[in-house]
Amino acid sequence: MAAGTPVIVTRQLTKTYAGAGVAVAALRGISLTVERGEYLAVMGASGSGKSTLAHILGCLDLPTGGRYLLDGVDVRGLGEDQLARIRNRKIGFVFQSFNLLAHATAIENVELPLIYQGVARAERRHRALAALRSVGGERWRDHRPNQLSGGTIQKVALARAIVTDPALLLADEPTGNLDSASSDDVLASFARLNAAGRTIVMITHEADVAARARRLVRIRDGRVVEDRPISSERPVAAAVAAAPPAGARDQPQPLGQPA
Amino acid sequence: MIPLENVRIALQGVGSNRMRSGLTILGILIGVASVIILVAVGNGSSIAIQSRIQSLGTNLLQVQSQPVFFRAGGQTATLTQSTNLTAADVHALEQHDLNPDVAAVAPVLTASVTATWDGNSYSPSQFLGTTPPYRRIAGYRLAHGQFFSSAQLHSHARVVVVGQTVVSSLFGGQSPVGQSVQLNGATFQVIGVLAAKGTSGATNQDDVMMAPLTAVEDAITGYQASYSRIDVEAASPSRETAAEYEVATTLDTTHHIASLASGNLQILNQASLISTSTAQTFTTLLAAVAAISLLVGGIGVMNIMLVTVTERTHEIGIRKAVGARRRDLLGQFLVEAVLLAAIGGVVGVGVGLLGSHFQIVGVTPVVAPYSVALALVVSVAVGLFFGLYPASRAAGLQPIDALRHE
Structure with missing residues (x-):
């Protein structure tokens, strides 16, 4: 893919759920373009369709109509295995409910996407450790999720999301289950990753969480009702503005953060 | 992804989900073990009963005259007793130099009688007129009194020996030795009570009365041209085949025809007595036990697998x-399921074999090799199917739909 290709292009994306006799329209035509290196917050009330959008952008669900190009690849018409490959290599997903394997340790959870890439064991461990380190979680490597706090679990999930160096980091209410201190911590990690050039789309219903991003898209009743940049005075955001977004992915150490 | 990785993931899955793995293994284990033990119990009782049949009379051969049907010119079938078993046959069989492997011979005449005592009447399922060697041949022991003697046989003494069932049914449980009993109106004196012997197949061996052959012919049946059968005891179990051959040869000589070859006479040995009566019943019973056990085991395995879905x-x-x-x-689930099924199967066989060493409700179980194979195959197949099928369905879901299962 060319460096200039937008990470996300959607055109008139629709999603209809066939309910009991009634078809419920969750998305009524979302058209959105996200460039490389952007940090986008999608905001909306509950029921606005933002979670549905997150699932479709993350290739966890398929749209009913419209087009979706992820990193230049049209997702429609892809087979099951190709979709799995896209989820594996191009998308890192952070869930509200973490979705870590309960019986596996932190490092095993982070390694999981690499297993399905066929990465050899030693390299897998090495890269998983690097990802854990980049979210400051190396010391939890042998803990299981039930031995960790919500904030740390979400950081392990974040490490899992970035371990494959995906084109898109997608977060669905990543702070929804966290207290405010942990939320700050996780959001700081997002900001650092974005500063390092990573493209982030974050779904949230909280205005102060959305304010940490650099661009805000507001959704209501399955349609985009607002799309504007966030002017921020925060130092992190200022630092991000100085970084060249498109070139960031070509750095030899993509997981590393500016010291 | 290389298959080795599947194995590694599966091993990790089995190791980390201890509860689920444990329950799955337990389900298969119980299925396999219960089939093995239940069939072993069934098999054990079958063998116990067969050995009781052996005790019915060791080395017993029974010579029977076969009713022969023949059609004459398209007429209706006629039943004819073509070869009679007579005193001459008994006499010939008693010639020890001709039949060195025959230990004892007893003619048997069966009849149906109604016995009356003190206002009670009772019809035993077996009433035999025979000779003194019969007691030893048939393996009866006496509880009270004595068996009739050769002297009583020759003097046509009207004496009778009764089994335990007759004692309880006719005499109200009291020892009837010395009592007089009416058999079809003729008076006989009870001189002995047989010790309990139990049931052989469908036959209650204690529901029996025996009297001297001569007295039975006098008082009950009238003179008979042919005995019902002749019971023969071989000198030892290893000589039973030889004895059977000698009996056949002797009878062919006395009848001047190949009565056995023509099917007019039939010699039943211990094996054929058992196989004709009991073994078939038990084969059916065992099959039913195995089928029910497999069903129970299979449902157990299925439940565990479905619970973890x-x-x-x-x-x-x-x-x-x-x-x-x-x-x-x-790939992951296949390896997992095979692994769990294999562990559960092997441990289940171990538990089944171990459990079969104990007496269960008074029966010493005897493991039937086929049940081990059957239990393994069915339980493992059920485990594999219910491990793979729901998982493969879930693997076909959209990821978000699968994630919604909490």
């Missing part, structure tokens, strides 16, 4: 979300 589906959602393909998941 919800947890499994969520895990499948997570794995799919991070890029597992359907074939990755199927």
Whole structure:
């Protein structure tokens, strides 16, 4: 893919759920373009369709109509295995409910996407450790999720999301289950990753969480009702503005953060 | 992904989900073990009963005259007793130099009688007129009194020996020795009570009365041209085949025809007595026991596998979300299911064999090799099917739908 290709292009994306006799329209035509290196917050009330959008952008669900190009690849018409490959290599997903394997340790959870890439064991461990380190979680490597706090679990999930160096980091209410201190911590990690050039789309219903991003898209009743940049005075955001977004992915150490 | 990785993931899955793995193994284990033990108990009782039949009379041969049907010119079938078993046959069989492997011979005349005592009447299922050697041949012991003697046989003494069932049914449980009993109106004196012997197949061996052959012909049946059968005891179990051959040869000589070859006479040995009566019943019974055990075991395995599906589906959602393909998941579950089924199967066989060493409700179980194979195959197949099928369905879901299973 060319460096200039937008990470996300959607055109008139629709999603209809066939309910009991009634078809419920969750998305009524979302058209959105996200460039490389952007940090986008999608905001909306509950029921606005933002979670549905997150699932479709993350290739966890398929749209009913419209087009979706992820990193230049049209997702429609892809087979099951190709979709799995896209989820594996191009998308890192952070869930509200973490979705870590309960019986596996932190490092095993982070390694999981690499297993399905066929990465050899030693390299897998090495890269998983690097990802854990980049979210400051190396010391939890042998803990299981039930031995960790919500904030740390979400950081392990974040490490899992970035371990494959995906084109898109997608977060669905990543702070929804966290207290405010942990939320700050996780959001700081997002900001650092974005500063390092990573493209982030974050779904949230909280205005102060959305304010940490650099661009805000507001959704209501399955349609985009607002799309504007966030002017921020925060130092992190200022630092991000100085970084060249498109070139960031070509750095030899993509997981590393500016010291 | 290389298959080795599947194995590694599966091993990790089995090791980390201890509860689920444990329950699955337990389900298969119980299925396999219960089949083995239940069939072993059935088999054990079958063998116990067969050995009781052996005690019915060791080395027993029974010579029977076969009713022969023949059609004459398209007429209706006629039943004819073509070869009679007579005193001459008994006499010939008693020639020890001709029949060195025959230890004892007793003619048997059966009749149906109604016995009356003190206003009670009772019809035993067996009433025999015979000779003194019969007691030893048939393996009866006496509880009270004595068996009739050769002298009583020759003097046509009207004496009778009764079994335990007759004692309880006719005499109200009291020892009837010395009592007089009416048999079809003729008076006989009870001189002995047989010790309990139990049931052989459908026959209650204690529901019996025996009297001297001569007295029975006098008082009950009238003179008979042919005995019902002749019972023969071989000198030892190892000589039974030889004895059977000698009996056949002797009878062919006395009748001047190949009566056995023509099917007019039939010699039943211990094996054929058992196989004709009891063995078939037990084969059916064992098959039923095995089928029920397999059903129970299979349902147990199925339940455990289905219970873990919800947890499994969520895990499948997570794995799919991070890029597992359907074939990755199927490979993982296949290896997992095979592994769990194998462990459960092997341990189940161990537990089954171990459990079969104990007496269960008074029966010493005897393991039937076929039950081990059957239990393994069915339980493992059920475990594999219910381990793979729900998982493969979940693997076909959209990741988000699988993730919604909490």
